[in-house]
Amino acid sequence: MYLQSSPGIFIVEDNLIYQQLIARELEGFGGHLYFYTSGESCLASLNHHPSMVVLDYSLDGEINGLETLEEIRKFDSSIFVILFSSQREVQSDENFKRYGSFDFLEKRDQSFSTLKQLVKARMSW
Numbered sequence: 001m002y003l004q005s006s007p008g009i010f011i012v013e014d015n016l017i018y019q020q021l022i023a024r025e026l027e028g029f030g031g032h033l034y035f036y037t038s039g040e041s042c043l044a045s046l047n048h049h050p051s052m053v054v055l056d057y058s059l060d061g062e063i064n065g066l067e068t069l070e071e072i073r074k075f076d077s078s079i080f081v082i083l084f085s086s087q088r089e090v091q092s093d094e095n096f097k098r099y100g101s102f103d104f105l106e107k108r109d110q111s112f113s114t115l116k117q118l119v120k121a122r123m124s125w
Helices: 016-026 039-044 065-075 092-098 111-123
Strands: 009-012 033-036 052-055 080-085 103-106
Touching: 009 016, 009 039, 016 033, 016 111, 033 039, 039 065, 052 065, 052 111, 065 080, 080 111
Parallel strands: 009 033, 009 052, 052 080, 080 103
Antiparallel strands: none
């Protein structure tokens, strides 16, 4: 699914159902949505300079969300990253913020509308 104009938003989520839920919530924003199922595929596309990355912690592939976040920060520390994960048991929000995430959302039913509000607020800057 693509939205109409720049800037791009990378959605890094290996669960296709979650991808669809996120896509439905973010329809209508002024940027393209690009979907990746692994940290490696996201990192390989950073040369497209996304304005935002919505990033899961548990990903298919060799690297997890935290390692992906670290590499995004090395590439461009100004990319707005929202961690959207169900990994609460290890104080993920504190860990991710320490490594450069701008926000952390735990995956729950209401989280998708909260994600939409965060993206909307950021895109209006």
